[in-house]
Amino acid sequence: MLRISMLLSCIFMTNPALDDRILQAANLSKREISDDFDKYAVTCYICVNVSDNLVCNQFAIDRPCKPGETFCHTLHIMDSKGNSVLVNKKCTTEKECQRTKVGCVEIDMQTMCVACCDQNYCNVNVPTNTSNAIYDDKISKMRMLAKNLFREREKALTTTIKEGAAPRRLPLVFTHLIVISIFVNYYRFLL
Known part of the structure; x- marks a missing residue:
């Protein structure tokens, strides 16, 4: 199963011009992305x-990926001598980059x-074996954690307002410091 999914997701690179036409045809190009974390x-x-x-x-193209494309995807094919x-x-989406779609396989005397x-320029090197053909989603995990924190905070404020009590808010500086300290501790946990 790994071979088939890797072949299907990797061998044929997508053409951004075709992708744009397909999105417009499906009327998805006007999709609003309201959450800053998704941008x-x-x-x-x-x-x-x-x-x-x-x-x-x-000679690589040097430009940020489109919104929603939060992963760098690398395909490397080697001959029998390496x-x-x-x-x-x-650039690709989280849907195309999954743990089950990374790794190495041998096909007809070649290794793919x-x-x-998900970090800037993280695909500078190419994978050559199973130890460096990896799935790295540290930034995505931190973004998801931050999203959840802000959702929970928003729920708490909404609940407080509905109950009729005036919410006590921390100054914005303290809120940012709390979020930053959570990120730092979470990042240390990942390492």
């Missing part, structure tokens, strides 16, 4: 069908490795 834009190295990683990084045959790098990560 996070990672920047990835982007190249299609390049012979090696050095060439890819040297030499690069193909490198593809792109896929990695996904």
Whole structure:
């Protein structure tokens, strides 16, 4: 199952122009993204069908990914001697980058490795084996945690208002400091 999903999700790189037309045809291009956390834009190295990683990084397109594309996806195919045959790098969604779709497989004397990560320029290197063909979602986890914290805070304020009591709010500076300290502690926990 891993081979099939990796092949389907990786071999054929998507064309952004076609994606835009498809989204417009489906009337999804006008979708409003109201939550600031969903507007996070990672920047990835982007190249299609390049012979090696050095060439890819040297001539990569350097622009932030579209909203919703929060992962850098890397496909690396090597011959039986470990030499690069193909490198593809792109921005993609969390749906396409999942733990079950990363790793390495051997197909017809070639090794195909896929990695996904969610930090700026995290796809600078290509995966060459199972120990570095990984799924790294540290930023996504922190964004999700922050989203949940703000939702819970909003629920608490709404509940307080509904009950008729005036909410006691912390000054904005303290609120930001609390969120930052939670992020720092969570990040330390991940490491």
